[in-house]
Amino acid sequence: MENKPIKILAIETSCDETAAAVIGKSGGDIKILSNVVASQIELHKKYGGVFPEHASRAHVEKIIPVVSEALENIDPDIIAVTTGPGLIGSLLIGVNFAKTYAYAHKLPIIGINHWTGHIYSNWAKKPYPQFPALILIASGGHTGLVLMKSHKDIQPLGGTLDDAAGEAFDKVAKLLDLGYPGGPALSKAAEKGNPKAYNFPRSMLKRKDFDFSFSGLKTAVLYETKKIKKLTSKIKNDLAASFQQAVIDILVGKTIQAAYEFKPKSICLCGGVSANKELRGQLSSVVGKLPWRTSFHLPPMELTTDNATMIGLAAAYYLNKAATYDKISADPNLKL
Numbered sequence: 001m002e003n004k005p006i007k008i009l010a011i012e013t014s015c016d017e018t019a020a021a022v023i024g025k026s027g028g029d030i031k032i033l034s035n036v037v038a039s040q041i042e043l044h045k046k047y048g049g050v051f052p053e054h055a056s057r058a059h060v061e062k063i064i065p066v067v068s069e070a071l072e073n074i075d076p077d078i079i080a081v082t083t084g085p086g087l088i089g090s091l092l093i094g095v096n097f098a099k100t101y102a103y104a105h106k107l108p109i110i111g112i113n114h115w116t117g118h119i120y121s122n123w124a125k126k127p128y129p130q131f132p133a134l135i136l137i138a139s140g141g142h143t144g145l146v147l148m149k150s151h152k153d154i155q156p157l158g159g160t161l162d163d164a165a166g167e168a169f170d171k172v173a174k175l176l177d178l179g180y181p182g183g184p185a186l187s188k189a190a191e192k193g194n195p196k197a198y199n200f201p202r203s204m205l206k207r208k209d210f211d212f213s214f215s216g217l218k219t220a221v222l223y224e225t226k227k228i229k230k231l232t233s234k235i236k237n238d239l240a241a242s243f244q245q246a247v248i249d250i251l252v253g254k255t256i257q258a259a260y261e262f263k264p265k266s267i268c269l270c271g272g273v274s275a276n277k278e279l280r281g282q283l284s285s286v287v288g289k290l291p292w293r294t295s296f297h298l299p300p301m302e303l304t305t306d307n308a309t310m311i312g313l314a315a316a317y318y319l320n321k322a323a324t325y326d327k328i329s330a331d332p333n334l335k336l
């Protein structure tokens with residue numbers, strides 16, 4: 001399996017995107033052959049957040065058309081699927097579809113952790129990150145720093161103690177009534193605001209560990225809004241810009257602290273919040289000023305939020321984990 005050319009069908013349904021992709025691997029050459037994502041944004045808009053029951057029903061409806069579109073006329077050699085973490089009802093659709101496909105076609109299957117998938121969105125294009133690589137995962141369900149010494153050695157350095165960065169974006173966007181999904185809506189409002197208008201707390205930056213906390217920041221924004229009689233568009237834009245800058249300072253500050261401790265050859269950003277242009281730009285410029293040579297890597301925009309390409313890319317490096325369908329199961333609390 002390691003050397004002959006293979007095609008991996010990857011499936012991702014851990015939250016609110018039904019996604020399938022095909023990755024081709026021939027020796028050391030890895031190519032993205034297709035990438036299909038069916039978004040459920042419209043479905044969850046009216047609830048202002050992901051409604052788990054509706055998410056799993058939509059996965060059931062979308063999984064066959066999405067996989068068919070990704071496969072076109074391709075016969076895959078191996079299946080990869082996100083087994084966790086995520087919403088159990090959502091995960092089960094992808095995992096059981098993948099297991100059934102593997103069983104029917106007598107194909108091996110690889111279970112991939114969703115966070116490992118996000119990490120590998122940085123392996124979508126060359127030049128690839130070099131080891132040791134320091135990776136900041138900032139998504140809706142998790143925020144954490146990871147030290148990757150090799151494909152086999154991925155070590156979490158710390159994680160979020162409460163809300164994840166994306167979750168904080170979503171909650172503050174809701175509070176300011178900026179629209180859904182919150183992250184992109186808030187960053188759009190922030191473009192028109194003054195990031196220095198409000199001085200929100202940059203929690204955890206004085207601590208030496210690599211944990212994150214965003215709930216205090218979210219509460220600080222809430223208290224600030226309570227003091228304001230009328231939330232005009234200008235005030236909302238200023239609150240959004242000031243909040244966004246506080247999140248960026250925390251994410252960038254902790255990443256740089258970890259960089260000084262571990263002296264990585266590469267620094268990578270991934271997860272849904274890596275779609276944030278300000279974060280991409282500010283982290284890139286700070287990494288560029290480090291006093292040793294460190295390359296900086298970002299996933300292509302379309303691979304920042306949930307997709308199956310990242311799951312297939314990860315699987316391409318873990319072919320030795322291929323198993324039979326009966327060895328794979330969904331785990332909503334799977335750890336990195």
Ligand code: KG4
Pocket residue numbers: 015138139140141142165166167169170181182183184187271272273274275276277304305306
């Ligand atoms: O990685 P992802 O698609 O799902 C999880 O694994 O959680 O991340 C989704 C998160 C959401 O919280 C969303 O608001 C955030 O990523 N996000 C953004 C932006 N685009 C998506 N946050 C800030 N700025 C953005 N442009």
Ligand code: ZN
Pocket residue numbers: 114118139140271272305306
């Ligand atoms: Zn994700």
